[in-house]
Amino acid sequence: MVRFDDVGLRYAGPSGLGPQGPAPEVLRDVSFTLPQGSFHWLLGPSGAGKSSLLGLMHLALRPSRGEVEVLGQRLSQLRRGALPALRRRIGVVYQDFRLLPHLTVFDNVALPMRVAGRGEAQLRADVAEMLRWTGLAEKAGALPATLSGGEQQRVALARAVVMRPALLVADEPTGNLDGVQARRVLALLREMHRLGTTVVVATHAEALVAEHPAPALRMDEGRLVAHG
Amino acid sequence: MAEPSRLATPRLRRSRGRDPLGLRRALSDRLLPALVAAMALLAALALAGARGAAELTARWEAGAAAAMTVQLPPSAATGGRLERALAALDAMPEVAEARVMDGARMQALLRPWLGEAPAVSLPLVIELRLAELPASPEVLAGRIGAAVPGGTVESHGVWVARLVALARSLQAVALAALVLVAGIAAAVVAVAVRAGIAARRSAIALLHDLGATDADIAGRFGQRAGLLVGTGALLGTLLAVPVLAGFADLAAPLLGSQPAPSLAALPWASLPWAELALLPLLGAALGWVTAQVTVRRWLRRLP
Ligand SMILES: Nc1ncnc2c1ncn2[C@@H]1O[C@H](COP(=O)(O)OP(=O)(O)OP(=O)(O)O)[C@@H](O)[C@H]1O
Ligand SMILES: [Mg+2]
Numbered sequence: 009m010v011r012f013d014d015v016g017l018r019y020a021g022p023s024g025l026g027p028q029g030p031a032p033e034v035l036r037d038v039s040f041t042l043p044q045g046s047f048h049w050l051l052g053p054s055g056a057g058k059s060s061l062l063g064l065m066h067l068a069l070r071p072s073r074g075e076v077e078v079l080g081q082r083l084s085q086l087r088r089g090a091l092p093a094l095r096r097r098i099g100v101v102y103q104d105f106r107l108l109p110h111l112t113v114f115d116n117v118a119l120p121m122r123v124a125g126r127g128e129a130q131l132r133a134d135v136a137e138m139l140r141w142t143g144l145a146e147k148a149g150a151l152p153a154t155l156s157g158g159e160q161q162r163v164a165l166a167r168a169v170v171m172r173p174a175l176l177v178a179d180e181p182t183g184n185l186d187g188v189q190a191r192r193v194l195a196l197l198r199e200m201h202r203l204g205t206t207v208v209v210a211t212h213a214e215a216l217v218a219e220h221p222a223p224a225l226r227m228d229e230g231r232l233v234a235h236g
Numbered sequence: 237m238a239e240p241s242r243l244a245t246p247r248l249r250r251s252r253g254r255d256p257l258g259l260r261r262a263l264s265d266r267l268l269p270a271l272v273a274a275m276a277l278l279a280a281l282a283l284a285g286a287r288g289a290a291e292l293t294a295r296w297e298a299g300a301a302a303a304m305t306v307q308l309p310p311s312a313a314t315g316g317r318l319e320r321a322l323a324a325l326d327a328m329p330e331v332a333e334a335r336v337m338d339g340a341r342m343q344a345l346l347r348p349w350l351g352e353a354p355a356v357s358l359p360l361v362i363e364l365r366l367a368e369l370p371a372s373p374e375v376l377a378g379r380i381g382a383a384v385p386g387g388t389v390e391s392h393g394v395w396v397a398r399l400v401a402l403a404r405s406l407q408a409v410a411l412a413a414l415v416l417v418a419g420i421a422a423a424v425v426a427v428a429v430r431a432g433i434a435a436r437r438s439a440i441a442l443l444h445d446l447g448a449t450d451a452d453i454a455g456r457f458g459q460r461a462g463l464l465v466g467t468g469a470l471l472g473t474l475l476a477v478p479v480l481a482g483f484a485d486l487a488a489p490l491l492g493s494q495p496a497p498s499l500a501a502l503p504w505a506s507l508p509w510a511e512l513a514l515l516p517l518l519g520a521a522l523g524w525v526t527a528q529v530t531v532r533r534w535l536r537r538l539p
Contacts, residue, residue, distance in 0.1 A: 068445050070539045089449075091539070096447035106442050110258045119256055123448045 010042040010065055010175065010206065015074035017060055033072070034060050036230045042208065044174075047201040049217055050210035052227030058210040059103060059179055061227065065208065066098045066177050067091055079174055096124050099173035099205075103180045105164040107152040113139070114148040117166045124171065138166040142196065158189035165193060169200055176200050178209045182216060190216060257439050257453075259460045262432040268461075269468030271424050272523075276472025276515055277479075279417045283515070284480045286410035287508045288487055293403045296396050303369065303393040304377070305337075306362040306384055313360060317386075324383040325364065330376060333365040362387075369397055418522060425461055425526040432457065433534055444538050454531040461527035462520045469519025473512050480507050 017035040035057050042048055050058050063069040064076050067083070076083040081094055099120075107116050117138055121131040139145045142162040152160055161181060168176060178197060182190035194209075194216060201207045208225075211217065217224070226234035306325070312318050318336065325334035342358055343350075350356070370376040373394040381389045433440065443453055481502040488495050488503060496502045 066445070068539065088539075092447040092449045094447075095445065100445065106438070108256060108258075108439050108442065110261075111256060115256070119443075120446045122254075122256065123443060123446045123452070 009044045009077070009080060010208075011075075011077040012038050012040050012061075012064070013075040013077070014039055015064065015071045015076060017057075017064065017069065018072045020072075034230050035064075035071075038074070038230075038232050040225060040232060040235050042206060044206055045201075045204050047198070047207045047222045048209070049222055049224040050208055050227065051212075051214075051217065051224050052233075054212070055229075056227040057230045058227055061225075062100075062177050062179050062208065062210055065175070066100045067095050068100075096120065096171060097174045099168035099171065099176040101161075101164050101168045101176075101178035101181045103183065103210075105152075105160050107160060107163055107167075109152055112149050112151060113144060113155070113163050116152065116163055117170055120167060120171045134170055135166075138170045142166045143192075157184045158186075158192075161185060161189070161193055162196075165196055169196075169205075173205060176205045176207045178207070180210055180212070182211060182213055191219075194220060255456075256443060257436045257456055259432060259436070259456060262435040263428060263457070263460045263464060265464060265467075268425070268428045268464045269471065272421060272465050272468030272519060273472035273475065275417050275421045275424075276469040276519060277476050278472075279414055279469075279515060280473050280476030280480065280512060282410045282413040282417065283511050284476075284483065284508055286407050286414065287511070288483070289403045289407035289410060292487075292490060293400050293407065296400045296403070303366045303391075303397055304364040304373070304380070305390045305393070306334075306364065306380060307388040307390065308360040308362070308384070308386065310357045310359055312386070318360060318362075321362065321384040321387060325362065325380070328380070328383060330367055330370065331364050331380075332367045335363050335365075337361040337363050366394075369394060369401075418518075421465070421519070422522055422526045425465060425523050426530045429457055429461060429527045429530045430534075433531065440535075441538065444535070450532055450535045453535060454528045457527040457531045458524040462524035465523025466516050466520030470516040473515045477507065477512070480512075 015035060015038040016033050018031040018033045020031050038061065050061065052058055060069065064071055065078060067078065070076075070083065079094065079097055081090075086094070108119070111119070114135055118131050118135045121134065126134075136145070136148075139148055142165060144159065144162055144166065147155065147159060147163075152163065155163065161184070165178075165181065168178070176197070181193050181197065185193065190213065197207055197209060198220065223236055224234070225232060306321065308318060308321060312321070322334050322336070325331050339358070342361060346358070364380075366376075373391040377389040377391045381387060440453060481504055484503045484506045485496050493503070
């Protein structure tokens with residue numbers, strides 16, 4: 009479950025100020041609840057605050073005001089030391105992939121499991137399964153720079169789901185992909201949803217949304233303008 | 237094209253997978269160990285210097301229990317001449333204590349020259365402890381000679397005391413140099429680690445976002461820095477050993493032994509081996525702690 013209650017966010021510089029006085033709020037008065045196991049689109053024009061909202065959801069950002077509750081934990085009541093354990097239960101597909109260039113596809117996908125301290129023998133099977141699921145088994149030893157955009161996107165997806173997260177957050181997962189590749193990635197996301205994961209997908213691709221009707225959060229200029 | 241890369245895969249996987257931050261390149265095994273080796277060499281020299289100065293101090297102090305002595309002929313033991321001399325010396329403000337050296341100790345001191353049972357009758361020796369080291373021992377010796385008619389004044393102990401003071405300050409300087417070297421080493425490690433953080437900023441941020449703890453990330457840097465600094469310190473210490481053996485050989489006459497005729501006969505046993513063995517361990521610990529502190533401080537800016 010994800011719950012936002014009257015959330016505001018400003019990106020503060022080191023001084024807490026932007027170039028002209030206090031930094032503006034990029035999210036304002038955002039309130040919504042996503043039930044456990046739901047699938048939601050996150051829509052809105054560029055700069056509306058979609059990535060910022062997802063950043064709060066996967067604990068890469070802390071709200072400037074209001075309460076964020078993720079997987080039953082209220083952020084305001086968590087010590088900083090308790091966040092890593094919670095982050096490991098959340099899978100993220102980043103808008104810019106964030107694959108590590110010096111690691112192979114296998115090691116990139118294995119990264120969350122190694123961070124969580126899983127044994128090599130155990131993670132080998134899980135990573136191999138994810139690579140098969142995303143159609144990357146042949147590419148296990150390749151470096152990210154040698155992959156196509158669609159392949160990199162699927163590596164990012166495999167890394168996001170290898171830990172079987174309870175919450176999966178995807179930021180423009182079909183952004184640079186042609187129709188075929190985009191549908192393939194979306195099918196994988198829907199399958200995670202069928203398996204019980206709460207899924208949130210930010211996108212501009214209205215055609216894709218039309219093909220897969222689901223509840224949507226619609227943002228504009230930092231505000232939630234529609235929900236449902 | 238595909239074949240060689242596939243062949244290389246298992247090795248790549250094994251070597252890189254456990255190093256997700258790429259620290260083997262970000263904290264390279266060239267510059268940091270070389271700098272640390274140079275500093276460990278300095279530290280070993282300072283360490284040996286401090287110990288050598290301590291040994292000289294101990295040895296010279298034992299040999300110069302008294303700053304000055306006054307000798308009287310054996311005949312002075314009778315007729316109250318010794319008592320008068322003692323009284324005159326005690327009355328001088330520069331003299332803190334005047335004591336007759338007892339016969340057993342004098343025999344022990346003279347044994348190397350005179351053998352077990354000296355046939356000659358020994359002079360009486362009055363040892364003087366001075367209130368403070370005189371600026372001019374000769375002037376004081378003259379005044380003491382005037383106070384004790386027929387006495388022979390010996391003031392070489394004053395010079396020994398001065399040497400002891402010099403050796404003590406050398407010891408302090410060497411220890412200060414040691415502390416300074418450790419401080420510079422910590423600063424060098426901190427700079428190297430900060431450069432490593434800057435080079436791997438996005439990988440660190442990703443690991444953090446995937447749920448890595450500060451302890452995990454700092455631990456990776458700490459291990460790497462500890463290994464590099466420990467290795468560098470070991471190299472520097474090994475380089476220092478022959479240099480120190482040479483110095484120990486030069487110092488041998490000051491400590492009452494002979495310079496070595498051959499390499500094997502160098503005074504190897506006199507090197508401070510225990511302290512030298514500690515240097516690489518202390519270096520590794522310093523690298524580990526410095527990296528931990530630097531990385532943890534940096535990580536605090538992440539949510
Ligand atoms: N790190 C940051 N520091 C300061 N301002 C930021 C930062 N990231 C985003 N912003 C600002 O926050 C606002 C919302 O950005 P955000 O990336 O959340 O939008 P978005 O809806 O994801 O846009 P897009 O569809 O282009 O990805 C923008 O005005 C942007 O300039
Ligand atoms: Mg965005």
